[in-house]
Amino acid sequence: MSATSVIEETADVVPTPGARKPGFSPRRKASRSYGEGRRAGWLTYAVLGLVIVISAFPFYWSIVVGSWTNQIIYSSDITLTVGPNLWDSITRVLSADINFAAATLNSIIVSATTSLSVVLFSTLAGFSFAKLKFRGANALLIAVIATMAVPTQLGIVPLYLLMGELDLQGNLLAVILPGLVTAFGVFWMTQYLREGLPDELIDAARVDGASMIKTFWHVALPAARPAAAMLFLFTFVGSWTNFFWPYVILDNRNGTLPVALQGLQSQYYTDFPLILTGALLSTLPLLIMFVFVGKQLVSGIMAGAVKG
């Protein structure tokens, strides 16, 4: 048991299968050893089991509510079983006058474009900061990191005015444009490429006469793949779940999923099966994604944990 589980665990916490060095977590490899006496007892499993039940319950609860009619909801009985009406609720959510399908498409467009763009531009800038020497590099990188602490809401009023100037209010571009780059992305890729991309590889490419952009494309980008994949996931989840700015700049009829959900709630407040099914359906794409890439997301979060 112990041998296989150690391999499983280590593979899980070291997030960089492609790179030479384990990127963010070289310290872990050196210090981690699974001593005896740290094996989990039944109490540990019971606690974690409870945590997972709590984590999953709200999703299950929205299925329960969605599967009954409002009549059942307005009773003081405690109903925890799934009823017969789920399909009806789903078709009602997807029916035309709610624009749920359009909102889903909008969310896909926004999340996909911003994630791709963040990954591309962050990798470019990260490559430059991590591996190329140029005047002012340090000062610029510090400026990037400093802005990470400033809440985005501080700029929301001018951003709204700017979108008015550009005639983009109510347009999906107004949500996409500010999301195209993030300071976090640059910081993340710089950190990764510093250790994950050996200098020798770049020098070798340069000696072979490769131009800088070829070096980036054929050497840096492939080496950055593990960190890029995580950045993509984070950005995707972040823009899928983002609400405040899309709500301010888009209208209910042409919103992303969270905007559509808030419209649903303000219009159909008392129709609990409808709005809870909507809430569940809006999360479903990410839930499905999570089943496939949750492991990467976990190791990404653990790798990103800064030591202070």
Place this chain on the structure above:
Amino acid sequence: MSSTTAPAEPASRARPNNDGGGFRQTLAKWDFKASPYLYIAPFFILFGIFGLAPLIYTAWVAVHDWHIIGGQGDFVGLDNFTAILGQAMFWKSVFNTISIFLIATIPQLLAAIFIAAALDNNLRAGTFWRMGVLLPFVAAPVAVAIIFSNLFGNEFGLINNILQSIGLDPIRWTGELSSHVAIATMVNFRWTGYNALILLAGMQAIPRDLYEAATIDGAGRMRQFFSVTIPMLRPTIIFVVITSTIGGLQVFDEAKMFGGGGGGGGGIGGADGQWKTITLFLWEVGWRQSNLGRSAAIAWLLFLLIVLIGALNFFITRRISSSGGKR
């Protein structure tokens, strides 16, 4: 080997096959010099326009009369600030925000450390447990808020139904502090597992020989946790506290959605602003009252509050955990 570690430029000069004359060399030189700037340019241009410029411009808007319809008005100096600071509702929103933040952050941090400690064991199917803990992270706060608003319903909400079935009185969740508890629960639901994983990463970086030494000294599991794990975890705890401060003081989604869109003040933080947060107030002043100048002033005040509480947090966390043990 020596050729690979040599700087690129002289190396290519030493290989006449490879250069197509002076032009090519100049080009390579330019490539070498300009590329770094070219690669950071897209980020800085986009970030400058849509990130940095708005941040700076907020200061300009905040000192002007500025309405959604009328646009820029007269310069009014600090009038927007004094007007906001003179409003009882602003101070109520500050109180609500800090109250929700405290109710959310403290239990969340304790639970996250506890969960991280449980995950920091030699578990069967470790990945499964970690993924399960992270599950709530993929749900949008808006969706979470809708589901929890239903659970926290005043009448017929599951939680009140359970309370009544065991003979307790139902709680009016739209009250002053009860609504803060409900909203804090939504925040905790989404972020506890996330923070647990960050803390877990910190725990796994603690050298295991410290535990061996503690065991030899006769320390039990509990003693080890408080005398080794917690003090060694200090940097990670500070990191988690600061990030949850920045996030926790900006709560908007949950407060906006709680109480529904019907009557009873849903959408504006309660009929009496019982759960109106600063950001919700910022939105209300800017986009309901159309007063963007004052909205920008609130944004600045929020920023000041975040800096203040962030700094306070930093010092308190340092104090507490450094007294726990030496590094």
